[in-house]
Amino acid sequence: MARLLVTGGAGFIGSNFVHHVVEHTDHTVTVLDKLTYAGNESSLAGLPEDRVRLVKGDIADADLVDTLFADTDAVVHYAAESHNDNSLNDPRPFLDTNIVGTYTLLEAARKHGTRFHHISTDEVYGDLELDDPARFTENTPYNPSSPYSSTKAGSDLLVRAWVRSFGVQATISNCSNNYGPYQHVEKFIPRQITNVIRGIRPKLYGAGENVRDWIHADDHSSAVLTILDKGQIGETYLIGADGEKDNKTVVELILTLMGESPDAYDHVTDRPGHDMRYAIDSTKLRTELGWAPQYRDFDAGLAATIDWYKANEAWWAPAKDGVEAFYASKGQ
Ligand code: NAD
Ligand code: DAU
Numbered sequence: 001m002a003r004l005l006v007t008g009g010a011g012f013i014g015s016n017f018v019h020h021v022v023e024h025t026d027h028t029v030t031v032l033d034k035l036t037y038a039g040n041e042s043s044l045a046g047l048p049e050d051r052v053r054l055v056k057g058d059i060a061d062a063d064l065v066d067t068l069f070a071d072t073d074a075v076v077h078y079a080a081e082s083h084n085d086n087s088l089n090d091p092r093p094f095l096d097t098n099i100v101g102t103y104t105l106l107e108a109a110r111k112h113g114t115r116f117h118h119i120s121t122d123e124v125y126g127d128l129e130l131d132d133p134a135r136f137t138e139n140t141p142y143n144p145s146s147p148y149s150s151t152k153a154g155s156d157l158l159v160r161a162w163v164r165s166f167g168v169q170a171t172i173s174n175c176s177n178n179y180g181p182y183q184h185v186e187k188f189i190p191r192q193i194t195n196v197i198r199g200i201r202p203k204l205y206g207a208g209e210n211v212r213d214w215i216h217a218d219d220h221s222s223a224v225l226t227i228l229d230k231g232q233i234g235e236t237y238l239i240g241a242d243g244e245k246d247n248k249t250v251v252e253l254i255l256t257l258m259g260e261s262p263d264a265y266d267h268v269t270d271r272p273g274h275d276m277r278y279a280i281d282s283t284k285l286r287t288e289l290g291w292a293p294q295y296r297d298f299d300a301g302l303a304a305t306i307d308w309y310k311a312n313e314a315w316w317a318p319a320k321d322g323v324e325a326f327y328a329s330k331g332q
Helices: 012-024 062-069 084-089 092-112 147-166 188-198 217-230 247-257 283-289 298-311 313-329
Strands: 003-007 028-033 052-056 074-077 115-121 170-175 203-205 211-213 236-239 244-246 266-268
Touching: 003 012, 012 028, 012 217, 028 062, 062 092, 074 092, 074 217, 084 092, 084 147, 092 115, 092 147, 115 147, 115 217, 147 170, 170 217, 188 203, 188 247, 188 298, 188 313, 203 247, 211 247, 217 236, 217 283, 236 283, 244 247, 247 298, 298 313
Parallel strands: 003 028, 003 074, 028 052, 074 115, 115 170, 170 236, 203 266
Antiparallel strands: 211 244
């Protein structure tokens, strides 16, 4: 049994991880979350109070972080500003949280000697051409495109430097696009599902040829637990489940699964600097640590996700109108 500190544990992937930890381990969890627009306390509803507690606070608050690290065996760091479109609108919070916040946590890990796992993204590697047979590996050079991905790349480099310079006991994982329950309606899949529920036509950026490599959030969680358990300090592991699909295919699938015509969507203004394709080669994680994804059927996982959004309108409805007003102001 370990005492975990999970930053960003009220967000999409962090809350899925907390549910996974409660179900599959006997660890206790302290969630440190600022509860920004993206954090939602109700994503942790129903979890046992003797296993999970929520502390509302900022990862850049050094005094608070120091106090929490004093009672922690291992930290899993999910907290971030996570949305590319927001980073194009106002990059500042991305620097504050993703860079300064990560720096603050690393300093506490250095002081307390705490095991630290840093959650990152495949976007640090930039993008691939559609016809490129290559996929990202741990050796792909960093080449981020957006304010979001450049701050995540910066945070990864801070972690590497704190390992080498100060001996911090850290690992890093870079994962591809997650889907599943508790994802904010600003993101692609929940936006289109909730659009269809609301009778709004789904919105596809540009031609919709961009490819994302989808993985279920629960598979991301099992991979992170595997790295915490067996990962080598100082190493980076890529997490992916061979889920490449172009956006047009995903929108058509959502419409079909929801009983609508597959062409009942609109093309809208493209994202500036829009990355074309992400693709993960997770051989290292699979062969060295023995991890494998469980959600191998994307259609079934997507259908279950649609059912979750249908059953949990009270969870997402408060954010929906504001998100659509923001996108409308951008022609999206
Ligand atoms: P999210 O936006 O849904 O959640 C982020 C959480 O962090 C929220 O609960 C928010 O309140 C909290 N937070 C933000 N700033 C904070 C601060 N200063 N102090 C404390 N808490 C703060 O994000 P997500 O999609 O769940 O992503 C989680 C992590 O996983 C991020 O680091 C992201 O870069 C990474 N990631 C995401 C994906 C994906 O597909 N969504 C894929 C790979 C990696
Ligand atoms: O690859 C991992 C990354 O995946 C994470 O690091 C990010 O935190 C996460 O947000 C996600 O980034 P993307 O930019 O790929 O995700 P998003 O859901 O914003 O968009 C997915 C694709 O869908 C992308 O090509 C843009 C497109 N899109 C998005 C929206 C919101 C649309 O076509 N229409 C939309 O309405």
